[in-house]
Amino acid sequence: MSKTVYTVVPADDGWAIICDSNQYGGYKSQAGAIKAAIAVATKLGLGGHDTFVMLQGPDGSLEQVFASDPTLPTIDSMMDELR
Numbered sequence: 001m002s003k004t005v006y007t008v009v010p011a012d013d014g015w016a017i018i019c020d021s022n023q024y025g026g027y028k029s030q031a032g033a034i035k036a037a038i039a040v041a042t043k044l045g046l047g048g049h050d051t052f053v054m055l056q057g058p059d060g061s062l063e064q065v066f067a068s069d070p071t072l073p074t075i076d077s078m079m080d081e082l083r
Contacts, residue, residue, distance in 0.1 A: 004051045014028050014033075017033055
């Protein structure tokens, strides 16, 4: 199974998303870049891929903000979480 990581990083006057050494920029806010990365990662995750969104801090550290679960939940598994 493939693993895809989207990393949200500060870039010039805003924010960008880096994936497989490609940079996608033009995001005015950190929240907007994270939201876009999660949207793409979610769609890819539903296709059975392991996807992650990481946020790069000012010191270069990475924080995971999203991880896909390629196994869709069942009613039973959701009820178990509520118990």
